[in-house]
Amino acid sequence: MRIEIQLRIVDDDNNVISEGEILQFDKGDDRLEMIGLSFDEAKAALAGIQGGVVTAQAASFLARHRSCDLCGSLLLSKGPGRTRFRTAFGTIALSSPRFHHCSCQPRTARTFSPLNLLLTARIAPELLYLETRWASLVSYGMTAELLRDVLPIGGTADASTVRRHLHKVAGRHDADLSDEQPGGLGAGEDQPLPQGSVIVGIDGGYVRNWHDRKHNFEVVVGKSMAAGHDDRYFGLVRSQDEQPGRRFCEVLRSQGLPVIQPVTMLTDGGDSVRALGGELSPGAVHIIDWFHIAMRMTGLDQYVKGLAHHNPVEALALQHRLERIKWRLWHGDGDEALIRAQGLAADVAVLNTAYPRLKRLIKAAAGLATYIANNGAGIVSYSRRWDNGERISTAFAESTVNLVISRRFAKKQQMQWSKVGAHQLLQTRTKALDGTLRDLFTRWYPGMSVNDNQVPNLAMAA
Template sequence: MRIEIQLRIIADDNSVISEGEILQFDKGDDRLEMIGLSFDEAKAALAGIQGGMVTAQAASFLARHRSCDLCGTLLLSKGPGWTRFRTAFGTITLPSPRFYHCSCRPGEARTFSPLNLLLTEHIAPELLYLETRWASLVSFGMTADLLKDVLPIGSTADASTIRRHLHKVAAHHDADLGNEQPGGPDAGNGQPFPQAAVIVGIDGGYVRNWHDKKHNFEIVVGKSMAAGRDDRYFGLVRSQDEQPGRRFREVLRSQGLPVIQPVTMLTDGGDSVRALAGELSPGAVHIIDWFHIAMRLTGMDQYVKGLAHHNPVEALALEHRLERIKWRLWHGDGEEALIRAQALAADVAALNIAYPRLKRLIKAAAGLATYIANNAAAVVNYSRRWDNGERISTAFVESTVNLVVSRRFAKKQQMQWSKKGAHLLLQTRTKTLDGTLRDLFTRWYPGMAVNDNQVPDLARAA
């Protein structure tokens, strides 16, 4: 059988703007693989429809701007020109003539191209969205291969182009954050939740540095959870973000919370995340994660058990003292726990026992005292929180690190990143993972939201 696909474009007054055949091919009906359109046939049909539609829309726009919009005088032509517009269904070359500005507009440039007023970018927002979404989930090269497989975009998609477009989207988003003021008109919109109802966890992960291959740099990611609201992710490279608080305010806003919302922040007590917690939300209650406290105590306990083979009496005394420090920490008495930990570290340093791991025990005891000293203000009554069903662990943000960092930045494969490139990718990846990337695009390009709303009607019509 012979298949013909024709395109007819009709104006608002029902007059036919253009029509014609865009594709013709023969199809058999006697084999399974011949039923329906193949990928190549479907891509050819989409490319033909897109080309005819974009060409007609550009011609209609040019016709409306052929005359001066102030006095109606027909504009003089400077000469023909051409421009290329990349879409999800092919790249279209369009005539883009230049005209002289009318004499009634003396302050304007001498010539202009009307089509540049329409095509402010030479890539369709839908294609930019697809490139950004998939490059946030998989590698740039795999994204290019995927789009080439399913869309008629030819050789215009490659890893470097997609990387550049993703960086452009992330930079645009950062520029939007830069324009936001902490005390803006929406700062107090909505009723703040109780502080305990909004939990934020932040943690860090390390990736290899492209410019300094022998060293890694830290990526900080976080997860915000509010009762009755969708979870939100965020991430940054600290050296690339001078005002991390603006990014966190955007997270709260995207959850429908006021930017002055008080929050409870859980961290592992590391120096970098502890400092960042205060910058993200200065009024936040900072809680150190119980798991990391217990992990340090467990490490100390293992060394003490080894010491028992050489000096059982001393080991038993140290074990009892560790239990008392743990009890104090569990019940929120950070000051007393610090006093006991410092005394323990001093006594361990004075030991003179033939224990092979004594140096490690001394180092662990000193590290425990330092850790408690740095985070004493963030020690809370974990027993009470546990009894009340409140969070005391950052396990949820540990999984966030794996989701955001490990599965895309491929720590096991030792992929290498620049700090700027990693920071920009984090912005689009976190928005892709929590489902807000499309919302970002519809805010920049409102017509995309109109198209989204038309999808159910188109489905019913089909």
């Protein structure tokens, strides 16, 4: 059978603007693989339709701007021109003539191209969104291959182009961040009274450094959770973000929460994440994750069990003292726990025994005392929080590290990163994972939300 695809474009008064044949091909009907359109046929049809639509829209726009906006005089033409516009269904070559400015208007330049007023970028927002979304989830190279497989874009997509476009999106998002910091209302801003508390878990991971290949650098990610609101992810490379509080304000707003919302920060007590928590939300309640406290206690207990083979009496006494320190920590008595931990470290340091791992035991005991001293303000009554059903662990933050960092930066794809590149990818990846990337694009390009609303009607019409 012969398949013919034609395109007719009409104006609001049903007058035909343009019409013509888009594609013609023969199609068999006697084999399974011949039923329906193939990928190549569908891509050719889409490319033809897109070319006709974009060309007609550009011609209509040029016709409306052929005359002076003030006096209505016909503008003098300087000559023809051409431009190219990349879309999700092909790159369209367009006529882009230049005109002289009308004498009734102040001249900022001798000539101008009206089409530049419409095509403020040479890539369609829908294609930019697709590139950004998939490059946030998989590698740049795989994204380019995926788009070439399913869209009629030919060889215009490659890894470097996709990466450049993603960085452009991330840079624009950073530039849009408000200068407002969490913890107070903006001038004249009317916000609802905060209800409850937001639980935020922060943790860090390490990725390979492209510029210093012998060392890795830290990437910090977090997850914000509030009852009745969708969860949100965020991430950054500390040296690339001078005001991380702005980013956290954006996270709260995306959850539909005011920036004065009470926040509880859960961290593992590391220096970098503890300092970052204070910058994200200065008024937040900071809590040390119980799991990391218990993990230190468990490590010490293992060394003491080894000591029991050489000095059982001393080992039994140390085990009892460890249990009392752990009990104090569990019930939030950080001051007493610190005094006992410092005494334990001092006594372990003067032990006289043949235990081969004595040095490690001494180091672990001193490390526990230091850890409690550094994080005393974040030690709370974990027993009370546990009884009230409140969180005491950053397990959800650990899973965020695996989801945001490991699967894209480290484990699945053994890549090396610059700090700038990792920071920018984090901005789009976190939004792609929590479903807010599309919202970001519709804020920049409101017409995309109109297209989204038309999808159900178009499906019903089809």
